[in-house]
Each structure stands twice: as C-alpha cells, then as structure tokens.
Amino acid sequence: MTACLFALATMTEFAQTPVPSSASPSPPASSSLPAPAPIQISRRLIVIDPAHGGIDSGSQISDTTVEKDVTLALAFRLRAMLTARGFTVVMTRDADTPAEPDATGSALTLDGRAGIANHAHAAACLLLHATGSGNGVHLYSSQLDATAGEPPVAPWLTAQAAWVPQSQLLKKQFAAALTRAEIPLVTSSASVRPMDSLTCPALVIELAPQSDDADSINGTDYQQRVALAIAGSLLFWQNQVQPPARIAAAAAGYTAPASSAGAQP
Amino acid sequence: MIQRHQRIVFWCLILCVVGMGIILAAERQRGRDRIAALAADQTPLDAPTAMTEAVTLDLANDDDGTIAATTRQIALPEEVNARARALIEHLVAEYALPGSPHPLPPGSAVAEVFLLPLPVVGYAADTSSAPTSDGGFKATLPVASADPNALQAKQPGGELAVIDLRSTFVNQHPSGVEVESLTMRSILGTLHANLPQIEQVRFLVDGQARETLAGHADLLRTYPARDTTTSTNEGP
Numbered sequence: 001m002t003a004c005l006f007a008l009a010t011m012t013e014f015a016q017t018p019v020p021s022s023a024s025p026s027p028p029a030s031s032s033l034p035a036p037a038p039i040q041i042s043r044r045l046i047v048i049d050p051a052h053g054g055i056d057s058g059s060q061i062s063d064t065t066v067e068k069d070v071t072l073a074l075a076f077r078l079r080a081m082l083t084a085r086g087f088t089v090v091m092t093r094d095a096d097t098p099a100e101p102d103a104t105g106s107a108l109t110l111d112g113r114a115g116i117a118n119h120a121h122a123a124a125c126l127l128l129h130a131t132g133s134g135n136g137v138h139l140y141s142s143q144l145d146a147t148a149g150e151p152p153v154a155p156w157l158t159a160q161a162a163w164v165p166q167s168q169l170l171k172k173q174f175a176a177a178l179t180r181a182e183i184p185l186v187t188s189s190a191s192v193r194p195m196d197s198l199t200c201p202a203l204v205i206e207l208a209p210q211s212d213d214a215d216s217i218n219g220t221d222y223q224q225r226v227a228l229a230i231a232g233s234l235l236f237w238q239n240q241v242q243p244p245a246r247i248a249a250a251a252a253g254y255t256a257p258a259s260s261a262g263a264q265p
Numbered sequence: 266m267i268q269r270h271q272r273i274v275f276w277c278l279i280l281c282v283v284g285m286g287i288i289l290a291a292e293r294q295r296g297r298d299r300i301a302a303l304a305a306d307q308t309p310l311d312a313p314t315a316m317t318e319a320v321t322l323d324l325a326n327d328d329d330g331t332i333a334a335t336t337r338q339i340a341l342p343e344e345v346n347a348r349a350r351a352l353i354e355h356l357v358a359e360y361a362l363p364g365s366p367h368p369l370p371p372g373s374a375v376a377e378v379f380l381l382p383l384p385v386v387g388y389a390a391d392t393s394s395a396p397t398s399d400g401g402f403k404a405t406l407p408v409a410s411a412d413p414n415a416l417q418a419k420q421p422g423g424e425l426a427v428i429d430l431r432s433t434f435v436n437q438h439p440s441g442v443e444v445e446s447l448t449m450r451s452i453l454g455t456l457h458a459n460l461p462q463i464e465q466v467r468f469l470v471d472g473q474a475r476e477t478l479a480g481h482a483d484l485l486r487t488y489p490a491r492d493t494t495t496s497t498n499e500g501p
Contacts, residue, residue: 058480059440067440108274110476129481131441133327138443157486186330190446191483193476206442 062214070130083230114194136184324452325447370437445482454493
C-alpha cells in the first residue's frame with residue numbers, strides 16, 4: 001500500500017515535466033531551423049522602477065525618511081534629465097502607490113513590475129533603492145551565471161541570465177561616471193527581486209546617505225549629481241547596447257511545456 | 266520536678282534539631298561542589314561531547330560592503346545537519362555582538378537545516394518486482410527528472426542545503442539591498458568554507474517559501490554555495 005502511494009506521488013510529480021519525445025526527435029537546428037532574429041529593443045527607452053510604494057515603505061532610513069519616498073524623488077530627477085536628453089521613460093509608479101494596481105486594487109507585485117519592464121523592450125532597466133547604511137551609491141547586477149543566448153521561453157526566475165553580460169557592461173559605465181562625479185561607490189552582484197526576471201540590461205541602484213547624517217540622502221544637490229552621472233552615462237549606452245542572440249528551439253532542447261508555470265507572461 | 270515523658274520529648278527535639286543541622290550542612294556542601302564543577306567545565310552547552318575546532322566564518326562589513334574570512338575556535342556537533350545549523354547560529358551570534366560591523370538581531374535564526382544529495386530524484390514503482398498482497402509493488406526505483414533545469418550536482422557527492430529560517434529572525438532583519446545581500450553571502454560563504462559538499466542552497470521561512478528576506482534579497486531562487494570573500498567590492 002505504501003509503495004502504491006509512493007508511486008502515485010511520483011507519477012503526479014513527473015506528469016508535469018516536459019519530456020522529449022523519442023518517437024519524433026527534433027531535427028538539428030543547423031539543418032532546418034534558421035536562427036531567430038535578435039530581440040528588437042528601443043534604444044531611447046529607459047524603464048525606471050522606484051522600489052516599494054503604498055503600504056510597502058521599504059527600509060526606515062531615519063526617523064523622518066523612508067525608502068519609498070527617496071526612490072520616488074530620485075526617479076523624478078532621473079526622468080527629468082533623461083527626458084531632456086531625448087529619452088522616453090517608463091516608470092512602474094509615479095506616485096506613492098504603484099502606477100497600475102491590479103484588478104483587486106492591491107499594490108503592484110514585484111512580478112508585475114517585471115512585466116511592465118519586459119513589455120517595454122528598453123535599453124536599460126533601473127531598479128532604484130535606498131538605504132541608511134554606508135555612503136554613496138551601491139550598484140548591483142544580477143548574481144545569475146550568464147548564458148550564451150536567450151532561450152525561446154525564458155524561465156521566469158532566471159530570465160535575466162542571457163542579459164547578464166550587458167548588465168555588467170552597463171554597471172562598469174555607471175561606475176566610471178559616478179567615480180568621475182566623486183561619489184563614493186560600491187559595486188557588486190546581488191539577487192534582488194525582480195531583477196532576475198527582467199529581459200533587459202538591468203541594474204539595482206541603491207542610494208545611501210552622502211555623509212554620516214542619514215537625512216543627507218534627501219540632499220537636492222547630492223541626488224542631482226547622482227542623476228546627472230547616470231543620465232550622462234545612458235547617453236552613450238544607447239549606442240552600445242546589444243540584445244543577446246536568441247537560441248533556436250531545437251538547439252535549446254526546448255519542448256512545449258505542459259503548463260505555463262515559470263514561463264514569461 | 267520535670268516529668269519523665271517531658272524529658273523524653275525534650276531530648277527527641279534536640280536530636281531532631283541536630284539532625285536537621287547536619288542535613289542542611291551536607292546539602293550546602295553538595296550545592297557548592299556542583300557549582301564548582303560547572304565553573305570548571307568549559308565545554309559549550311550545545312556540543313557537550315565535541316572538542317573545539319578551527320572554523321572559518323565569512324564575516325560581513327556594512328561600511329565597505331566586504332566579506333572577510335575569520336577563524337574561530339568553536340565546538341560543533343558531529344552530525345552534519347546539526348553542524349550546518351550550528352555554523353549559521355554561531356555566525357548570527359557574531360553579528361549580534363555589540364559593535365558588530367553588520368549588526369543583526371540576537372536570537373536563534375535557524376529552525377532546521379536539511380542536506381539532500383544531488384541530483385534530487387523521484388521514485389517510481391519497480392514493475393518487474395512481484396506485487397504485494399495489496400496490489401502494490403515491492404521495490405521502487407530512483408528516477409531522475411527529465412527537466413533540464415532540475416538541480417544537478419557538479420561534483421560526485423554534491424548536496425543541496427535547505428535552510429529553514431525562523432520568521433522571528435527574518436522579520437527583525439534590517440532592510441536594504443546591501444545589508445540583506447551581505448547576510449546571504451555571509452551564510453553561503455561560511456557553509457562553503459566548512460562543508461564543501463554543499464553545492465546549492467535554498468532558503469525557507471518557517472517551512473514556507475518567501476519572496477524576499479526583508480524586502481530586497483531574493484529567497485525564491487537556489488543559490489550556489491561558493492567563496493564569497495573573493496566576489497566582494499569589485500570596484501569600478
């Protein structure tokens with residue numbers, strides 16, 4: 001009886017796993033399927049995601065400052081400077097509450113933010129955060145291992161993997177620009193939701209106070225210098241960004257999944 | 266004139282007083298001996314049968330976003346699951362000390378740590394074996410998942426560590442990309458340094474999947490256990 005239950009449980013688990021069919025093997029990619037064209041991106045479109053908002057205040061930076069307000073203030077400055085340089089800017093929220101609440105009226109989820117960014121096909125996706133620890137700007141790219149190209153259906157939680165080389169290149173350009181602006185800098189990699197689900201060059205930009213005073217994070221001049229350095233760097237980036245090659249379905253070993261869980265929406 | 270029975274009662278009471286005095290003195294001495302024995306025993310309470318050993322802790326620093334390897338003499342349990350749990354508890358205890366460069370709330374952080382051999386396999390009934398009286402099969406066969414994204418071992422004997430964090434620790438953890446990322450990298454690096462058979466790590470909170478640690482660091486993905494001291498501040 002126990003073995004029977006065990007077998008049933010195993011069958012249920014594997015029933016949803018796509019298994020390559022041995023009866024009709026897929027032909028090699030080089031023989032019949034042309035390599036898909038790279039994804040078209042809008043070189044003058046930037047997505048800005050001011051993190052948190054609404055009931056999600058983020059971290060408490062000081063007695064009077066919360067993260068959601070700092071990220072929104074920096075996003076407004078950045079949007080103004082990018083628009084002045086001819087960019088189109090898509091923001092995931094432009095008020096305290098997220099821009100597009102779902103049907104139930106609740107706050108936009110992290111996956112919802114990634115969905116907005118992925119549909120835009122932007123040249124860069126900037127996730128703005130703020131913290132009370134450290135000084136200057138902390139730049140993070142994804143911790144995922146880079147893949148050779150983008151599969152036909154990217155797993156939702158690792159969709160950024162194909163874009164990691166571009167994200168790291170963008171991080172270097174931002175780092176150089178911020179260093180020139182004499183802003184203290186920490187660069188590293190991190191796994192921050194929803195960066196790993198983005199299909200665009202994506203960075204987390206975490207703003208820390210300018211000095212030991214936590215409220216110095218709200219300084220107009222300070223935020224202006226950071227936004228100027230980033231906007232100037234993106235002016236050069238629009239001509240350098242290259243979407244990753246797309247991997248043919250057969251070369252990726254892809255077969256139609258039994259369920260859409262984990263695939264891009 | 267004191268009567269005879271009164272003298273007997275008097276001397277009985279005297280005997281009782283002397284007896285109680287002797288008993289109290291003996292108990293007092295036993296208590297002192299027990300306290301003296303406890304003071305002389307330096308073995309940590311969590312591993313009374315183990316000797317201390319050199320353990321590498323990857324300690325984070327919020328000021329510069331770095332992680333540095335530090336050696337400590339710690340007694341750890343022999344059993345590997347308990348060993349992994351004790352390592353993380355000692356790591357968090359370091360961060361709870363006053364003046365820590367990466368301050369975290371005190372208290373227990375981990376409910377359990379489970380180590381699973383990779384690849385993670387399912388089991389199917391062995392139809393070639395004789396059926397049991399109730400219609401089931403006697404034997405089961407391990408079946409590897411056909412999913413190309415299934416967790417695989419890079420080296421023979423590689424294991425997946427599932428760390429079940431306590432919600433009391435997670436809910437009090439400071440919020441921020443850097444501080445949360447440093448905690449995660451510190452745990453991953455410490456496990457990798459002391460238990461190299463751990464190749465991948467998953468995090469749960471009170472036995473459930475949770476989206477983020479404190480609003481930023483991703484807790485849904487599987488992390489590779491690797492040396493995090495070399496991948497700190499990369500510089501421009």
